[in-house]
Amino acid sequence: MNLYRSKKITLYSTLAFGLLTISGGIASATINDSFNATSVKADSSIGSTNSGIHLASDSILQDTTNFPNIADINNNNPLGIASLFSIFSKNTSLSADTNGNIATKSLSANNIDFGTRSNNLNNSKVDLSYIQNISDNTTLDAQAFRAINSVAIFGNTIPISIQNNQVKINSSRVNTLDSNNTYQDQKDKQYIDFNKAFSELSSKSEQYMGSNQSEHVTFNFSDPNQQSIDISKADQHNNSVYVDIDYSVISRPQPITIKGLSSQINGANVIVNVKNVPSNATTSAQINYEYDNGKQISGNSENHFLPNHVLWNFGTTVKNIDVTSGHLLGSVLAPNATVNVGVNIDGNIVASNVNVQSGETHRWDISTPTNNSGNNTPTNNSGNNTPTNNSGNNTPTTNMTMPSTPDSNSTHKVIAGNTNVIDTPLPSQKHSESRVSKYNNTLPDTAKKEQHNSIMSLIGLTAAMGFLGMKNYRHKKE
Known part of the structure; x- marks a missing residue:
């Protein structure tokens, strides 16, 4: 009888633990799937610099990782590759909010953040900016490249360092960049020949x-x-x-x-x-x-x-x-x-x-x-x-x-x-959020509710099975 009770309790305990593991796995998988579905992947096949920065493609026309339809855009868009950028210029100076990406030969933007907060039916899914040079007195804002799908490419003369997955540009930390979305021109190459x-x-x-x-x-x-x-x-x-x-x-x-x-x-x-x-x-x-x-x-x-x-x-x-x-x-x-x-x-x-x-x-x-x-x-x-x-x-x-x-x-x-x-605009992402939390927040409300309900149902089932096990145990003991 004691052996029976022991096996019974062990069975219920194992079942409860398994259900809890499944529920936790579902929650974890849902969050990870959300991140992986929207995160920016670096093309590491080209190689990297000595400091671990990914090297950019020889030319934007070869960058089918970030722009799969680059040939169509170059041939058929009235602006060609310039249509992929909110600002396309030889020299760019920012003193006000810039809700878009930038391609420029030289940037001056002291403590001004930039980046697209909404996709707006644009020609690319990524918000790629190419900064070939930075003005000597420019300190990039910590929230520059603020779009959650940002990719940043820098000219090969700009000092870049990565330590503990934290990126510094011109010795200034940029919180929105990490080793996955930061690139640099190859030696003697220019991603865009302006x-x-x-x-x-x-x-x-x-x-x-x-x-x-x-x-x-x-x-x-x-x-x-x-x-x-x-x-x-x-x-x-x-x-x-x-x-x-x-x-x-x-x-x-x-x-x-x-x-x-x-x-x-x-x-x-x-x-x-x-x-x-x-x-x-x-x-x-x-x-x-x-x-x-x-x-x-x-x-x-x-x-x-x-x-x-x-x-x-x-x-x-x-x-x-x-x-x-x-x-x-x-x-x-x-x-x-x-x-x-x-x-x-x-x-x-x-x-x-x-x-x-x-x-x-x-x-x-x-x-x-x-x-x-x-x-x-x-x-x-x-x-x-x-x-x-x-x-x-x-x-x-x-x-x-x-x-x-x-x-x-x-x-x-x-x-x-x-x-x-007049509809209410979408709220801007809070700058203090981490990139992971931003991706997680992209889950629609209905998906979050379904995820929550599924997990709660499994937890409830686990609790019920545990309760029945204990009740059966006491009944046998009596």
């Missing part, structure tokens, strides 16, 4: 500027407060629509709405060629968008649920552009200019020099359209039908229809008919 890149961007800008405006673009500038450019019926060339406007239009502080934009991520882009730009230019217009599904964007935001399909091409002769009032939506191409950001800009900023002074920049990559030809360059270079005066109301009444409708939970002001809906 001189070559800007030569190509200047060629693109000139080719776009020399193209004919697409047929059936309609302007309505009769009311200064309701100016519009409708491209819903416009002809396309390689999934691009070309629009010419005079500089005077965007220098005035009135709103301009671009209508008929595709709501599809791979839909047609609109290249707006700004004509007659002076050497020193100022933009003051309030740029708004209206998509083919009826949704509108009016105002800036860190979070975007509709694609960016607009490129503002300022050409190669302008030397200085001050964005000092209004709000600018869309990407900017000014390869020989200095762009001074005084108000918010949502989109890529591609310029020789970028100074983020008081306005914020929000990463919102111009989309890569479906392009079977593999060449986004226009083929004609004649004609100039830039509108320079107010015209009558000849806006078409029929919009192009597209089959897909994106997520309606936009944090922009969304206008559908006469109804204004």
